Amino acid sequence: MGELKLMKGNEVIAHAAMRCGCDGYFGYPITPQSEVMETLMLKKPWETTGMVVLQAESEVASINMVYAGASCGKKVMTSSSSPGVSLMQEGITYIAGAELPCLLVNVVRGGPGLGTIQPAQSDYYQTCKGGGHGDYNLIVLAPASVQEMNDFVDLGFELAFKYRNPAMILSDGAIGQMMEKVELSDFKPRWTDEEIQKISGSWATTGKTADREQHIITSLELDSESMEKINHRIQAKYRKMEEEEVRYEEIQCEDAEYIFVAYGSSSRICQKSIEIARAKGIKVGLLRPITLFPYPTKAIAKLAERVKGMLSVEMSAGQMVDDVRLAVNGKIPVEHFGRLGGIIPTPDEIVEALEQKIIGGK
Amino acid sequence: MADIDIIKDENIVYKKSKVLTDNVMHYCPGCSHGVVHKLIAEVIEEMGIQDKTIGVSPVGCSVFAYNYLDIDWQEAAHGRAPALATATKRLMPDKYVFTYQGDGDLASIGAAEIIHACNRGENITVIFINNGIYGMTGGQMAPTTLVGMKTATTPYGRDVELNGYPLKMTELVAQLPGTCYVTRQSVHTPATVRKCKKAIRKAFENQDKKIGTSFVEVTSTCNSGWKIPPVEANNWMVDHMFKFYKQGDLKDSEKDNPDDYKKFIE
Amino acid sequence: MAKVKGTIVVDKEKCKGCGLCVVACPQDVIELAKEVNGKGYNFAYMAKPDLCIGCANCAQVCPDSIITVYQTKI
Structure with missing residues (x-):
């Protein structure tokens, strides 16, 4: 039995991140999810688990920090709310195109535009039907409780690494702000360098040693025949998800x-x-x-x-x-x-x- | 004809760095990118850090830098390289992390990312290629284009009323408390090539000292974009670019002492 | 003072004929060939090999890193 707490959904995202061995969180404040980064800054996980937490200059920067962290084989994440996630779309399609695992959290608020700070579910199209350019999909988990805010952090990372594809927790302002009883997950240590080599050593940018070829993280391929093959490979992952991961x-x-x-x-x-x-x-x-x-x-x-x-x-x-x-x-x-x-x-x-x-x- | 008696391994005084791949560079004849790539490769080889170096390539002509330097690379979205380098360095502080960016990438679309990375004093190296034009897309105006300079989108010459002023990014980041070493170099003569290499070496070595962001501008040419042949382009650069983009060190210290900033709320 | 003799080897098929090495050479050793390589470029070659001192200036400014420099004392 994990630790029982009464907590806000957003706070739970932060606790679940620290407990699941997350290596880095990069974010930018936006209502109604600012408690995620606030909680992390309060808890200072860099002093305990070694997790990096950084307030970026924009959502554009934070998603690109996630892109880099994921490139290194690290468990990295960001969270935001609708207008911020719109800004992140460029980075998200690059991450999907480069086939990198990471966790994204959208605590949705009403739109369009600057909209409202109250809860909404009007980002379904953005999340599930593209958002950014090109043919890609996110693994999308929709929590209906504070408990699931906890559980889906670990699950999101697990699925993201299984498929080398970004996973998103599509929450909303109600679940982010509500307080409920939650059983927090037990602490898992962050992956060691050796574990990262085992899990992502065939592609991560950890430094080109003499015993292997260079690793290049990119979504660029100018040759159309090759680009079509990459697309087919990515699509095959989505078909496999449809067979095996429906919940x-x-x-x-x-x-x-x-x-x-x-x-x-x-x-x-x-x-x-x-x-x-x-x-x-x-x-x-x-x-x-x-x-x-x-x-x-x-x-x-x-x-x-x-x-x-x-x-x-x-x-x-x-x-x-x-x-x-x-x-x-x-x-x-x-x-x-x-x-x-x-x-x-x-x-x-x-x-x-x-x-x-x-x-x-x- | 080369003297075959001299052509022996023991007589080699200069050869291509082992950190460069055998790929033929896609750059136009005489492009400065190739020289700067070579210098970075030589510095990496001489410092023995090939296995510890992560490069972040930009969008622009040097988007394919990863094809030429045999190290691990991350290819960033346009302008975002400093954000990638920030995260990579923070997650793996023992690695040497550098961005390689052109003036469109760094000074225009990525202005926010470079300023904030420099302002945070990230322990990274930034290599900034400034040729005053967008090369990859066919020679359009960059923020760094000189006033009066003709480009595809300033066909009558850059007009301040229409296009604003050329942006001195290097002077700008030199003012930031997070930078430790800011310099403007070039690679148009053997002497400047050697000097530029020393600057790049220092910018990498600063990562060991954890003293802030090192920023090396290389004022460069774009023969195709400028529509001037390589040798003449170098001369044009000296005659025009250097007058506006003054060569030499702008800053060589370490990032500001955090204690100096605490007094404001005490 | 010991005299030195140098020579260079240009990977002529990779040369793009930019001519930067020609102006970098203090001895005026290098010229661009009248004929072209497989890419159609007038490649660099040693027109006056006897004058080469192996200073490596040409190789240092070569954007394509295709010049190897040799030097020996004579």
Whole structure:
């Protein structure tokens, strides 16, 4: 049993980083996630675990620091919120293109533009459908609790190194700011130089010794034939992730006639909506994607064989609903419900939307 | 004809550094990049730090620097090399970390990254190639382009009203408390090549002393961009670039003492 | 004073004929050839080999690091 604490989601990200053997955090302050770096600076892990923590001059710099740290085979991460993550997109596509492992955290706030500092889920497109240029995907983990903020740091690093691909925790301002009971992970030591050689020694820039060729971290390849091959190799990783890494949770789906599809904060509210709906005699369940990439397409398609309709509940104008519709492929009605601009929908609003858009809409 | 009696290994007084690869450089004939690459390679070889050196290459003509120096490299996004070098040095303090950047990369799109890396006093070496033009993209105006100089995007010559003033990055970073060694060199004659090599060596050795950022500008030519043949380009550089970009050391000390800055809140 | 004799070997196929070595040579040893190499460049060669003192100036300014310099006392 790990250490039990009452903590904010953002603080937990910092504690989980120190405890999972993270080598470096590079960040820039932005609401509503500034507690991540504040906690790290308070805890001074450079004096205990040896972890480097640096406040960069911008998100542009911090993501490029992550790019370099990842190039060295180190476990490095950054965190930010929506406008900051927009600035990071250049670095993220370079990291994906150079096939480097790292952990990114987006504590989403409402947009577009400078938007609001209140929670939103309107960065789904940016996170799951590109964000930066070129054909790439992030491994995307969507925590729905402070506990998962802890758990997904270690899991994110594990998957990132397994596939040499950046992983992102797509959280939101509600989960970042809320305090909950959390069981913190046990401390793991940082990798030694020998362990890094074992894990990433075939590619990391740790200094060209006489016994090996030089290592070059780059996403540049001017020869189109070669660049296509690189793309195919990267795509093959994504197909493998789709086979092996899909994570989701089904709640009261066994007898359900209708399904909410929701991740993160919205999925928590949907659980209350299920109670309200079932009290009214509406049999509804919840499919909560935990990985947004790879997406639980097959699980949704399977449910579409036997339920009457699905409502994608997101704090956005309807982004993930595209993936639900693609999975359902026209078999049953799929609609979206969400509030915008940093407003969290109430459980009653969600039930009402189900009744109007799905049940009444037949 | 070479004298075959002299051509013996024991008579070699100068040959290509072992830290240079056998790849033929893609640079235009007479390009200063090749000379600076060679000097860095020679310094790495002479210091015996090939296995401890990490280079960060930029975007621009020298994007492929990693093809020519046989060390580990990270290829940065345009302008971001100092951010990469910062993280690499902090995560692996026993390595020698340098950025190699052109004037478009360092002085324009990467102005923020270089200023903050220098201001933090990162124990890294910055090699800054300033030829007053964007070479790779076909000779457009750089922040360093001289007033009146014709480029693809200043076809009537750089006009201050339209384009602002040429930017002296080297003078700028010399003012920052985090830099320890800031110098402006060139590689257009045998003597300046030798002097520039000493500067690069010192800039690498400073990493052992942990005394701040070392910054070496190499005022350079771009024959293709300037549309002047190599030998004449060197002369043009001396006659025009050197008048604005004064050669020599701007700073040789160590980063400011942190204690001098504490009194302001005491 | 001991006299020295030098010579250089230019990797002529890698030479780009920039001519920087020609002006760097204090003895006016080097010229660009009338003929061209496989890349079409007028490559550098020792036009007056007897005058070479092996000072290595040419090799130091060569951007392509394709000149090897030899020197011996005579």
